[in-house]
Amino acid sequence: MPGWGQKGQERLAGARVFLAGVGGLGCAAGVYLATAGVGRMDVCDADAVERSNLNRQFLYTPRDVGRPKAELARDRLAALNPSIEVSALVTEIDHATAPELIAGADIVLDCLDNLETRFALNRACIAARVPMVYAAAADWTGYLSFLKPPETPCLECFVTRTPPPVEPAIPGCTPGTLGALQAMEALKYLTGIGNVFAGKLLVMDGAEPRFDVVAVDRDPSCAACSKLKAK
Amino acid sequence: MTIYLRSGGKLRDQLKPDVDEYTRRVEVDGDLTLKEILTTLGIPLAFVAFAFTDGMLRRLDYKPSDGETITLQPPVSGG
Numbered sequence: 001m002p003g004w005g006q007k008g009q010e011r012l013a014g015a016r017v018f019l020a021g022v023g024g025l026g027c028a029a030g031v032y033l034a035t036a037g038v039g040r041m042d043v044c045d046a047d048a049v050e051r052s053n054l055n056r057q058f059l060y061t062p063r064d065v066g067r068p069k070a071e072l073a074r075d076r077l078a079a080l081n082p083s084i085e086v087s088a089l090v091t092e093i094d095h096a097t098a099p100e101l102i103a104g105a106d107i108v109l110d111c112l113d114n115l116e117t118r119f120a121l122n123r124a125c126i127a128a129r130v131p132m133v134y135a136a137a138a139d140w141t142g143y144l145s146f147l148k149p150p151e152t153p154c155l156e157c158f159v160t161r162t163p164p165p166v167e168p169a170i171p172g173c174t175p176g177t178l179g180a181l182q183a184m185e186a187l188k189y190l191t192g193i194g195n196v197f198a199g200k201l202l203v204m205d206g207a208e209p210r211f212d213v214v215a216v217d218r219d220p221s222c223a224a225c226s227k228l229k230a231k
Numbered sequence: 232m233t234i235y236l237r238s239g240g241k242l243r244d245q246l247k248p249d250v251d252e253y254t255r256r257v258e259v260d261g262d263l264t265l266k267e268i269l270t271t272l273g274i275p276l277a278f279v280a281f282a283f284t285d286g287m288l289r290r291l292d293y294k295p296s297d298g299e300t301i302t303l304q305p306p307v308s309g310g
């Protein structure tokens with residue numbers, strides 16, 4: 001593949017990715033990163049597998065219900081590619097823990113399932129100057145953007161509303177699609193191939209179906225990133 | 232003036248499309264912001280995460296022009 005080759009593979013082998021959440025997004029992203037040969041993956045999720053997860057979190061089976069997702073994901077991703085190193089972090093991500101958790105990562109994948117944790121991860125990524133690939137999904141709808149302020153907006157520049165208390169049901173293919181795209185963003189960034197969704201938001205409405213790519217600007221008054229000056 | 236509000240996902244339940252499955256035609260008095268238009272229609276702002284037109288994400292203080300179509304998307308946080 002143009003631009004990949006031995007050099008690209010070596011770059012991936014030397015890369016470290018922090019996977020924040022191994023639910024529907026994280027299972028898909030994790031599989032494609034592991035099989036691509038990302039040398040080190042830190043897989044973080046405090047939750048245990050629930051039966052209702054199984055329609056979309058395909059790294060787990062009915063026998064795994066009640067067991068920690070991060071440990072299961074570690075074992076299964078490492079089995080897919082024994083030449084990579086995968087570590088499991090069974091811990092909550094919040095403002096206190098996020099900076100230490102992501103330390104050393106070349107890129108962070110936001111595969112989380114709630115806004116509050118996303119904002120904590122966003123702040124930690126800004127402080128560490130590490131790019132974050134945002135994605136979110138519900139029913140047939142999904143969003144994705146590559147965030148690396150000050151070159152791009154951060155999450156708080158354009159995601160400000162509180163979601164309704166009840167999220168709709170989610171077929172596995174929606175987070176699977178978005179998770180695969182998150183892996184694609186990470187692989188492009190790590191190998192230097194192509195262009196990422198920087199300053200752009202992908203809006204997927206799979207029901208219609210329709211895919212829009214819209215430009216997103218930084219918010220000059222953003223509480224999280226406005227102090228960062230563009231180079 | 233007339234504007235068209237296209238809605239995605241669960242927002243369709245709130246917006247009640249009438250032009251087609253996704254789009255609602257709305258008559259407005261002009262010079263209103265998206266926020267004011269949504270409030271007039273009784274659509275809670277918490278149900279709108281993103282609004283965009285012409286390939287640009289817009290904030291809720293955006294003032295649509297006559298004949299413009301604005302796409303509205305619901306908040307989504309699942310993973």
Ligand SMILES: [Zn+2]
Pocket residue numbers: 149153154155156157218219222223224225226
């Ligand atoms: Zn920001």
